[in-house]
Amino acid sequence: MNRKITIDPVTRVEGHGRVTIHLDEYGQVKDSFFHIVEFRGFERFIQGHPYWEAPVLVQRLCGICPVSHHLAAAKAIDQIVGIDPKDLSPTATKLRCLMHFGQIFQSHALHFFYLASPDLLFGVDAPAEKRNVVAVAEENRDLAVKGITMRKFGQEIIKAVAGKKIHGILAVPGGVHKTFTEKERDYFLDGKNIENIDTMIEWSLGMVDFMRDYHEKHRRFLDDFAQFPSGHMGMVNETGGLDMYDGKLRAIDSEGDRTLNDISTDLYQEYFSEAVAQWSYMKFPYLKKLGREKGWNRVGPLARMNICDYIPTPLAEKARQDFIAFTGKKVNNSTMYSHWARLIEVLHAAEVIKDLLHDDDLHGDDLVRKGMRRSKGIGIIEAPRGTLTHHYEVDEKGMITRCNLIVSTTHNNDAMNTAVKWVANNVISRKGHVTDSMLNQVEVAIRAYDPCLSCATQAMGKMPLKAELYNYKGELIDELLKG
Amino acid sequence: MNYSKADKKGILVIGIGNSGRSDDGLGWRFADMLAALETENVDIEYRYQLQVEDALLVSEYAVVIFADASQETLEKGFAIRPCMPGSNYYFSSHMQSAETVLYLAKELYQTKPKAYTLAIAGYDWELGTSLSKQAQQNLLLAFDHFANAFLSELQSMKVKG
Numbered sequence: 310m311n312r313k314i315t316i317d318p319v320t321r322v323e324g325h326g327r328v329t330i331h332l333d334e335y336g337q338v339k340d341s342f343f344h345i346v347e348f349r350g351f352e353r354f355i356q357g358h359p360y361w362e363a364p365v366l367v368q369r370l371c372g373i374c375p376v377s378h379h380l381a382a383a384k385a386i387d388q389i390v391g392i393d394p395k396d397l398s399p400t401a402t403k404l405r406c407l408m409h410f411g412q413i414f415q416s417h418a419l420h421f422f423y424l425a426s427p428d429l430l431f432g433v434d435a436p437a438e439k440r441n442v443v444a445v446a447e448e449n450r451d452l453a454v455k456g457i458t459m460r461k462f463g464q465e466i467i468k469a470v471a472g473k474k475i476h477g478i479l480a481v482p483g484g485v486h487k488t489f490t491e492k493e494r495d496y497f498l499d500g501k502n503i504e505n506i507d508t509m510i511e512w513s514l515g516m517v518d519f520m521r522d523y524h525e526k527h528r529r530f531l532d533d534f535a536q537f538p539s540g541h542m543g544m545v546n547e548t549g550g551l552d553m554y555d556g557k558l559r560a561i562d563s564e565g566d567r568t569l570n571d572i573s574t575d576l577y578q579e580y581f582s583e584a585v586a587q588w589s590y591m592k593f594p595y596l597k598k599l600g601r602e603k604g605w606n607r608v609g610p611l612a613r614m615n616i617c618d619y620i621p622t623p624l625a626e627k628a629r630q631d632f633i634a635f636t637g638k639k640v641n642n643s644t645m646y647s648h649w650a651r652l653i654e655v656l657h658a659a660e661v662i663k664d665l666l667h668d669d670d671l672h673g674d675d676l677v678r679k680g681m682r683r684s685k686g687i688g689i690i691e692a693p694r695g696t697l698t699h700h701y702e703v704d705e706k707g708m709i710t711r712c713n714l715i716v717s718t719t720h721n722n723d724a725m726n727t728a729v730k731w732v733a734n735n736v737i738s739r740k741g742h743v744t745d746s747m748l749n750q751v752e753v754a755i756r757a758y759d760p761c762l763s764c765a766t767q768a769m770g771k772m773p774l775k776a777e778l779y780n781y782k783g784e785l786i787d788e789l790l791k792g
Numbered sequence: 793m794n795y796s797k798a799d800k801k802g803i804l805v806i807g808i809g810n811s812g813r814s815d816d817g818l819g820w821r822f823a824d825m826l827a828a829l830e831t832e833n834v835d836i837e838y839r840y841q842l843q844v845e846d847a848l849l850v851s852e853y854a855v856v857i858f859a860d861a862s863q864e865t866l867e868k869g870f871a872i873r874p875c876m877p878g879s880n881y882y883f884s885s886h887m888q889s890a891e892t893v894l895y896l897a898k899e900l901y902q903t904k905p906k907a908y909t910l911a912i913a914g915y916d917w918e919l920g921t922s923l924s925k926q927a928q929q930n931l932l933l934a935f936d937h938f939a940n941a942f943l944s945e946l947q948s949m950k951v952k953g
Contacts, residue, residue, distance in 0.1 A: 423844055442844055443879050443892065446899045454900050457845045464845075475840070 328751055329777045330733045338738040339781075343726045343755065344589050352712045360389050360686075360703045364480050367699065367714075373419070374761055375476050376412035376467060377692035380405055381699040383480030384555070384688025389703055390482040391680020394555045400673030401484035406554050407665045408470045408479050409690065413553065414509070414658040415463025416693035417610075417651050420759045421516070422456025425648055428753050429523060434746045455512050459655075462497075462509050466662060469493045484677035494666050506663045510624065513656040517628045520649045524635065532636075535644035535728040535754040538563030540596070540605060541612035542720065544691050545571060549618030551657070553691035559616045560596065560606050565640045568596055568604075574689040577698060583715070591722050594715055605723035608695025609758060610650035615640050622664070625657035644728050647757045654693075682707075692717050694759050718760040728754035743778055743787055802833030803946055804853040804905075808860040810840055815914025815927040818861035822912065825935050831943070842888045847896035851903040855946055858890040861927075862911035869930030872942060875907040906949075910934060 327344040351370055358366060364382040368375035383405070384394065394402070427440045430449060438444070446453040464474040470489060471477025479485050497506050524531055540563065544556035549571075558577065560569035569580060584593040584601050595604030606612065614633070620626040632649060633641070641650075665671060688699045695717030702711040732751045737743060778787035807823025809816045820838055827836045837849065842858075850856045858875060877898045878891030888896075890909055898904050912934045916924040923931065 443895065443899075446896050447879075450900055453896075457848050457900070461845055461848065 327777070328729055328755075329779065330729075330737060330751075331779050332738075332781070334781050336739050338730075338733040341726075341730050341733040342588050343722075343729045352714055355712050356709050358709050360386050360701060360707050360709055361482050363699075363701055363709065363712075365478060368476055371761060374412065374416060374692055374694070376408055376471070377690060377697050378699070379471075379478070379480060380409055380554075381688040381690045381692070381697045382701075383482075384690065385686035385699045385701050386482045387484075387688070388686035389683055389701065389707075391683055392483045392678050396678060396680065398484060398673065398675040398678055399670040400488060400675055401480075401677070402554075403665055403668055403670050404470055404485045404487075404489060405480060407489070407662065407671065408467055409554050410658040410661045410665070411463045411466030411470070413463075413693050414655060414662065415460045415467070417655045417658070418456055418459040418463060420693075421648065421651060421655070422453065422460070424756060424759070426452065426456070428749075428756065429648065433750050433753050435749075437745060437749070440749065455516075458504055459509060459512060462503060462506075463658075465503060466497065469496065481677060483679050486676065488674055488676065489671040491672060494671065497662075497666055506659065506666060510656070510659045510663060513652070513659045514624060514628075516652045517649075517656055520652050521631065521635070524646075524649060531645040532643050534750075535731045535757070536642055537644075537727050537731055538642050539607050539724055539727070540568055540599075540603075541615040541640065542569065542606035542608050542696055543613040543616045544574075544689065544696065545617050546621070550621040551613055551617035551619070551691075552621075553613075555690070558689070558696070561616055561640065563640055563642055565615075568599060568606075574698075575687050577687065577689065577715075578700075581715070583719075589722070592715075592719055593722050594720050595723075606720060607724045607758075608717050608720040609647065609693075610654050611641060611644075611647040612695065613691065614646075614650045614653065620653070620657050622657050622660035624660055625653055628653045628656055644724075644731075644754055644757045647759075651759070694718055694761055695720055716761070718758070721758045721760065725755050725758050725760060728757070800854040800905075801835065801852050803855040803857065803943075804835050804837065804850060805857045805859060806837045806839055806842070806846070806850075808839050808842065808858060811921060812919060814916040814918055814920040814922065815924055816861050816917055817921070817923065818912040818914050818927055818931055819859045821923065821931055822859045822910070822935060822938075825931075826939070829939060833947070834943075842890060842893050844888060844893075844896060846888070846893045847900055850893055850905055850907070851897040851901035853905050855949075856894075856905045856907045857910055858907070859910040859912070861914035864911060864913060866911060866913045866930075868933060868937075869926075870910065870912045870934035870937070872938070873909050873911070875909045877904065910938065 328341065329344065330341040331339045333339045351367065355363065355366055363386055364379050367382045368379040370378050387397065423442045426445050427442070430445060431439045442453065467477060468474045471479040496502055499505065540560055542558065542560040544552050545559045546552040546556045557571040558569055558574055559571050562568050572580060580596055581594055582597050584595065586593065593605065595601050597604065614629060620629050632653060685702045690697055697717050698715040700713040701709055704710050729751055732754050736750050737747050777785055779785055805823060805826055807819040809819035811817035811820045823836045823838055826834065875890050875894060877895035879895045880889055880892055890907065894907055913930050914927045
C-alpha cells in the first residue's frame with residue numbers, strides 16, 4: 310500500500326515547516342517534500358514606505374536574526390544615499406561589524422547549545438523527552454551554562470551598539486547614529502560584570518575541540534548522514550578570505566570548480582533567478598547559467614568553509630585547516646559537518662570582536678556620510694545562516710517601489726529538501742513502519758541548516774512543524790505533530 | 793527590605809507580551825505602570841517571550857513576578873498565583889514557560905527565587921496598540937492590588953534565597 314508521512318511541525322528550528330513523505334505499495338519512498346506554509350509578504354507591504362524606514366522595518370521579519378536584516382538593508386540604503394561600502398567612515402563600518410559579529414556569535418551559540426546539542430549529546434535515537442535544552446541542562450550543566458553565557462555575551466554586544474538585544478537600531482542611511490564609548494568597551498574586556506572576550510575565545514576553542522573529538526568518535530555517521538553533492542556559495546574578500554560583512558560572491562560546485570567567480574554583489578541579478586513550487590511559499594534561488602536543477606547552492610557555515618581560501622583570524626584559520634584536513638581537503642558535502650563549521654565561525658566571531666574592541670576607530674565621531682542620491686541599492690551580507698540579499702528601488706520622492714529579499718534559508722531550500730529525501734530513502738524507505746526516531750532524523754537533517762523559516766517566508770505567528778505519511782491512494786495514514 | 797542572601801537582588805517584574813497586539817500588551821502596560829512608581833528594589837524587564845537565557849536573569853533575584861495577559865476568564869479580572877519550577881519544554885528555542893525558566897535556574901544556577909505569575913485577563917488579540925475597555929479595567933484592578941497590597945507583602949517578607 311502506498312503511504313504518506315508528514316512531520317508537522319519540524320521542531321527546534323526557527324519557524325513553521327512541514328514534511329510529507331509519500332510511500333508506494335511496497336513501502337519504498339516515492340517522493341518527499343519540505344513545505345513552508347506561512348506567508349506574510351514583507352516585500353510587498355514595504356512598498357510605499359520611505360527608504361530610510363527599511364532598516365528598521367525589515368528587522369521585524371524575525372526575532373532571531375533582526376541584526377542581519379537591519380545591516381543588509383542598511384548597506385542597500387547606503388547606496389540610495391550615494392554611499393558605497395568603501396565610502397562609509399571607519400567608525401561606522403567597524404561599529405556595524407561589531408554588531409554583525411555579535412549577532413553571529415549569539416545566533417550560532419543559540420543554535421548549537423539550544424537546538425543542535427541534544428541531537429549530538431543524546432543521539433538521533435534518543436527519546437523525545439530528552440531531545441531538548443532542559444535535558445542538556447540536567448545532564449551537562451557546564452555546557453548549558455556556557456551556552457547561555459555565550460549567547461548573552463553576543464546579545465550584550467548588540468545591546469551596547471544598538472540599544473536593545475532585539476530590534477535595536479544602529480545603522481542610519483550612510484552610517485551609524487552613535488559611537489562606542491570606552492566605558493562600553495571596558496564592559497566586555499574587564500570581566501567585572503560579565504565573562505570577558507578572552508573567556509569567550511577560550512570557550513569557543515573548547516567547543517571546536519569538543520566537536521573535532523565528536524567527529525573522530527562518530528565519523529561514519531557524520532560523513533554519511535544526508536551527504537549529497539551540491540554547489541556552495543558565500544562571500545570572500547579581495548584575496549579569497551572569508552568576509553562576512555562585505556565582499557564578493559563566490560560559488561563552487563561539489564568538486565570545487567568555480568561556478569561564480571568572485572562577482573560584485575551589485576550584479577547578483579545577472580547571475581541568479583528564483584523558482585517557485587506549488588507546495589511551498591519558500592522560493593528556490595539558482596544560478597541562471599546552470600539552470601534550475603543544477604544551479605542551486607548551499608549557504609551558511611559549511612558552504613563558507615568550502616568556498617573561502619582562508620579565514621582572516623588566526624585561531625579560526627587553524628581550526629579551518631584542521632576541518633578541511635579531516636576530510637582530505639575535498640569539498641565537504643556532508644550535512645552534519647555544518648555543526649563543526651558553525652563552531653569555527655563562533656571562534657572567528659569572537660576573535661573579530663576582540664580585535665574590534667581594541668580598535669580606537671570604534672570611538673570616532675565621523676558617523677554619517679552623504680553622497681548623490683541613487684534609485685537603487687543592493688546590500689548583501691553573510692548572515693549566520695548564509696548569504697542574505699536585500700534589494701530596494703525608490704522613486705524620486707524616496708519611496709520604496711520595489712523590494713526583493715533573498716534570505717539565507719531560501720538558498721538552502723533545495724539542500725533541505727534533498728536532505729529530507731536522503732533520510733526518507735535511507736532511513737524510512739522499506740522499513741515497514743515509521744518510528745519517532747526515524748522522523749526525528751528528518752528533523753536532524755533540516756536542523757543542521759539552522760533554517761529560519763519565518764525569515765524565509767516573512768511569516769508570523771505560532772510556527773510549529775508537522776510530518777505526514779500518505780499511502781498510494783493519497784490517504785493520510787500516519788502523522789506526527791509537534792508544537 | 794531585608795534579603796538574607798546578600799548577593800541577591802530584590803524583586804524582578806517581567807512584563808511579557810506584545811504591545812502591537814492589543815490586549816497582549818497587558819504585561820508591558822503593567823510593567824510601564826510599575827516602572828513609573830520607581831520603587832526601590834524593584835527591577836523591570838520586558839519580553840515578547842521568555843527565553844532559555846532568562847534562567848540566568850531570574851537566578852539573580854529573590855522574587856520574580858511574570859506579568860502576562862491571559863485568555864482565561866478570571867473572576868477579579870486578574871490572578872496572582874505562585875509559580876514553581878517545572879520541566880515542560882516547548883519546541884521553540886525562543887519561547888519557554890515561566891515554570892521552565894525557573895526549572896533551568898534551579899538546575900543551572902542552583903537558585904529558586906520565590907516566583908509568581910500575574911495573569912491579567914485580555915479579550916482582543918488583533919493588531920493594534922490600544923487595550924480593550926475591559927482589559928484596561930482589569931489592568932487598573934491588577935495594578936491597584938499589586939501596588940497597594942501584594943508589593944507591600946513582598947517588601948516586608950524576609951526572603952530566604
